[in-house]
Every structure is written in structure tokens, then in C-alpha cells.
Amino acid sequence: MSLRARVTWLAASCVAGAVALVSLGAYFTVRQNLYDQVDATLIQKANNAASSTISAEVQGQSVPAAFLTLTDIQFALIDSSGTPVVSVTNHLPPIGRDEINVAAGKDADNIRTDARTDTRVFSLAYRGGALVLAQSLQPTKAQLADLSLVLLLIGGAGVLVAAIAGTAVARTGLRPVQRLTRATERVARTGDLRPIIVEGDDELVRLSHSFNQMLSAVSYAQDRQRQLVADAGHELRTPLTSLRTNLELLLSAEAPDAPRLSDEDRVEIHDDLRAQLDELTQLIGDLVELAREDAPQLTRERVDMVEIVEQALARARRRAGDVKFEVDLQPWYLLGEPAPLERAVLNLLDNAVKFSPPGGTVRVDLRPAGHGYAFLQVADAGPGINDADLPYVFDRFYRSDEARTLPGSGLGLAIVKSAAQRHGGAVYAGRSADGGALMAVRLPGTQDTSLG
Structure with a gap:
């Protein structure tokens, strides 16, 4: 995976993680608030109905008139055995052990979720029995589903925008790296040590400056090496030419029918050869020593x-x-x-x-x-x-x-x-x-x- 792809994935992953955390926090906060709102509504309606002083005749019994306003939820008045005494809705609320315990006077009230009917059930002790109210959780869950969809769409859009932005940032930010890569390939391919163009002052630009300094150092080292080779060749040419001249003179003197060298001339040539050999030996030794001086310290x-x-x-x-x-x-x-x-x-x-x-x-x-x-x-x-x-x-x-x-x-x-x-x-x-x-x-x- 390229560095650009890694930067893009990193940006998208970070945004996805942040969006996921925010979305989960928002979802569970709203979920808890909605369920608390359902509980508060049931408890308030039950308390209002139980405290009502106006009576009405329902199914042959005198009950508070406020019971007649509970038609938007499931409602029933049960005795201690759990048998409904009064109900003004077509469907009775779920009656279970918790509601019977409230009607029998064991508990003052109780609230629970009935998994079978997916309703929230609240029971309150009332006149030797219990007032039971139940409200469906389907509307609440529908709201939560809508909220989940909205959060998912917004989160997905945020991740997509982050990926696009990460790609743009990576393309812009890695442009100096691309220049460095091209320059490195150019140096490896052609040996051209010209510096690259640098603009800006961020970390990658400073890296480019360092690369240019390295190119300058390499170029300087190459120039010194070329100069050393050229100077050494120039300095070696003189003793080598003298050696060749003297050797050719000695060889010519040994050829048949060639004039013979006097002993004095022969001694002088031998002395010149020794001096030239000494000079050549010293020059080569100095070159070796200088090359050793330029080597890295160990x-x-x-x-x-x-x-x-x-x-x-x-x-x-x-x-x-x-x-x-x-x-x-x-x-x-x-x-x-x-x-x-x-x-x-x-x-x-x-x-x-x-x-x-x-x-x-x-x-x-x-x-x-x-x-x-x-x-x-x-x-x-x-x-x-x-x-x-x-x-x-x-x-x-x-x-x-x-x-x-x-x-x-x-x-x-x-x-x-x-x-x-x-x-x-x-x-x-x-x-x-x-x-x-x-x-x-x-x-x-x-x-x-x-x-x-």
C-alpha cells in the first residue's frame, strides 16, 4: 500500500472512529431519554387518574372520570386476583405477577417492559386493587430507527468526506516526497546531481533541503575526486616521462652498433632513475595516505x-x-x-x-x-x-x-x-x-x- 493510500485510510479510519463514538453516544442518550419519557408519561397519567375526584359510571361501577381520558393507552383496573374490574380500551394491558403483587398490596407500584407485547407496563395500587396502564414501544422504536438511519447516513458522508480530504492532503503533502523520489531516480539513472526546486518551510521541505545538501556534498566529493585524479595524473606524468626517457636511453645504448655510454653518463642516468623512483614512490605513498585520511573514522x-x-x-x-x-x-x-x-x-x-x-x-x-x-x-x-x-x-x-x-x-x-x-x-x-x-x-x- 502506498503512503498516500495509508494516509487516506488513516484519515478515514480516524473520522469513522470519531463518528462512530459520537453516533453511539447520541443514539443511546436519545434512546434513554425516549424510554424515560414513556415512563414519565405513564406515571403522570396514572397519578392524575388516581387522584381525580370526579366520578363516572363505567360498567356498572363508579370510577374517577379521569379514567375516561386514558383511551390513548391500554388501561385496566384489576382486583387482587388479577381479574380486570374496569377497562375502557378494546385491548387489556398485559397482566402479570408484578401487577397482581401491586393489586394485593405487596408493592405500591411497579413498572416493567413486557417482551411479548412489546409494551411498557405501569401498575399503581388503587382502592384495594391496582390501576394498570400500558403503552406500546413501537412508536419509540420507530423514532430510534429513524435516528439510526440519519446517524448512519451522516457518519458515512463524514467518512467519505474525510477520505476525499485525506487523499487531497496526502497528494499535496507528499508532493515534496514525489519530487525527492524522482530526483533520487534521476540521480541513480543519470548521475545528475543538480538540486531539486524547494518551496515552503514545512518538515518535508526541510527534508528536501537536506537532500539538496547531500547532493551538494556528493557533488563536491566527486569534484574533489576528479581534481585529485587529474592532479595526480599531472604529477605522475613528469617522473614517468623521465623514467621512460632514461630507460629508452639505456636500452638504445645496448643496441648493436649503437654508441656506448660512458661510465659517468651511465652513473648519472642510474642516479636519475633512483631519484625518479623515489619521487614516484613518495607520490604514490602520499596519495594512499591522503585517501586513507579521507576515509570515515572507525x-x-x-x-x-x-x-x-x-x-x-x-x-x-x-x-x-x-x-x-x-x-x-x-x-x-x-x-x-x-x-x-x-x-x-x-x-x-x-x-x-x-x-x-x-x-x-x-x-x-x-x-x-x-x-x-x-x-x-x-x-x-x-x-x-x-x-x-x-x-x-x-x-x-x-x-x-x-x-x-x-x-x-x-x-x-x-x-x-x-x-x-x-x-x-x-x-x-x-x-x-x-x-x-x-x-x-x-x-x-x-x-x-x-x-x-
Whole structure:
């Protein structure tokens, strides 16, 4: 069953239930009132007849003249044995044990329904006997039948109107859902990620806005993926071309009747091949690392940033040559993934070492900055970063003119940015006090050792 049909049935069912409850309540209230009215009429007429002081001669007996007005109902005056003494109607009222008990003086009065004749019977003690009045319930039941028919017709019309209204409301209210369905089918069929048109401000419209945001996020992710593939292809083309050129040169030199390469040229080509292979290996490793950074986080654990920085420093010192490190680390803990954080710190250190002059100093400090954040800063004494390059140094494959002659893939700082954002932080670039580059990473966390 479709959602529209379910909404229609729900509206119709709710209205049907409400109409049924109201109709039953109205029916039983009117029914009780009508039966009470019949009882009240019988009791009033009996009391009026019994209290009448004017006499009349009926069947050789002197009876109150008010008895003669009881011709619209069945009436009889019975003795203690239940035998009718006076009756002014063609049909006697039902006489039973209850009426005989009243005539015998056992009860002062009694009212009951006689199921056999479908009449309401009232008996009242009168002059050593009983005055018995009976009225048919057929007119009352006819009124109740008419009332039942009216309530049924009105209830049915209400349910029909509710079903029509429910269908209209469902068609109008589910129009955004239909647009979402068509958009989803369009995306699945064509891959077209254009947002759908949204109007209004209800819950379904907000759902449409969320769907458009999802489409935008998917489109952005696809654009980033295409850009990464394009940039990676561009970056891979240079080392691959150099590798192919050098290999072809070596193969050509080994061909018959080809001029032989000197030992110096052969050594130089071999060195170029090794450098190009190293560059290619680093580029592929950085691409893999960046793809891993973009993957969803699976688990988080308590991370001691001082320990992470010290581990990265130990690795950086082994390849830093005569570059020195000045370190000032204060305790800082956060929930995250140690491996990406260590790789990000190591990239910052390697970048500072690469641009530091011989015998230069790289300053590393980690300190809280308030509001639940700490800053990890890495500063070098190199040439620094041009103002025009500052907004782009953390972009993938971006390399300044000064850096193009140095080894690297252009992904190191992009990995730093990805790791920081992955942990709820941010990255900044500027100039250090020594005129070199200053790279800063802001990370959320606490100095409380009980974190996690």
C-alpha cells in the first residue's frame, strides 16, 4: 500500500472512529431519554387518574372520570386476583405477577417492559386493587430507527468526506516526497546531481533541503575526486616521462652498433632513475595516505599529543642532517587516531627541515590556547612563504615557485590539513619570528589526563 493510500485510510479510519463514538453516544442518550419519557408519561397519567375526584359510571361501577381520558393507552383496573374490574380500551394491558403483587398490596407500584407485547407496563395500587396502564414501544422504536438511519447516513458522508480530504492532503503533502523520489531516480539513472526546486518551510521541505545538501556534498566529493585524479595524473606524468626517457636511453645504448655510454653518463642516468623512483614512490605513498585520511573514522582512542610529537621528532631527527630542533611541549590530550596525527606532525617537521638552511633551527611548541584548544606550531628559519602563496599552501599538489626545484609531491601539507580537520581542528600558515615559515595546527582537547 502506498503512503498516500495509508494516509487516506488513516484519515478515514480516524473520522469513522470519531463518528462512530459520537453516533453511539447520541443514539443511546436519545434512546434513554425516549424510554424515560414513556415512563414519565405513564406515571403522570396514572397519578392524575388516581387522584381525580370526579366520578363516572363505567360498567356498572363508579370510577374517577379521569379514567375516561386514558383511551390513548391500554388501561385496566384489576382486583387482587388479577381479574380486570374496569377497562375502557378494546385491548387489556398485559397482566402479570408484578401487577397482581401491586393489586394485593405487596408493592405500591411497579413498572416493567413486557417482551411479548412489546409494551411498557405501569401498575399503581388503587382502592384495594391496582390501576394498570400500558403503552406500546413501537412508536419509540420507530423514532430510534429513524435516528439510526440519519446517524448512519451522516457518519458515512463524514467518512467519505474525510477520505476525499485525506487523499487531497496526502497528494499535496507528499508532493515534496514525489519530487525527492524522482530526483533520487534521476540521480541513480543519470548521475545528475543538480538540486531539486524547494518551496515552503514545512518538515518535508526541510527534508528536501537536506537532500539538496547531500547532493551538494556528493557533488563536491566527486569534484574533489576528479581534481585529485587529474592532479595526480599531472604529477605522475613528469617522473614517468623521465623514467621512460632514461630507460629508452639505456636500452638504445645496448643496441648493436649503437654508441656506448660512458661510465659517468651511465652513473648519472642510474642516479636519475633512483631519484625518479623515489619521487614516484613518495607520490604514490602520499596519495594512499591522503585517501586513507579521507576515509570515515572507525575508532577513536585517547591520544597524548606530547607522545605523538616526540615520536615524530625521533623520526625527523634521523633525516634532518645538521638541522636542530628546539622543543617546548605542554601536556595535551584528545580523542582521535594516533597514526594520522603522527604522520601530520612528521610532515610539518619534514617540511620545516627541507626549507631550513644548513645548521638552522626548527622550533616546535605545543601549548594550550584556551576554550578547549591547543596550538602545535612548527617554525623554521628558511626563506618563508610569499604572501600570494599563503592561502594555497595546504591545497593538494600546490607548490610554490621556490618549492618546485625541491623534492616533494605537494601533498604533505594537504595531509596535515586533512588530519586536522578529521579531528575537529584547523591549520594556519604565516611567517615565523626568524623570517621563515610558521605552520600551526589547532586541535581540540584538554590537559586533563583522565580523558577517555
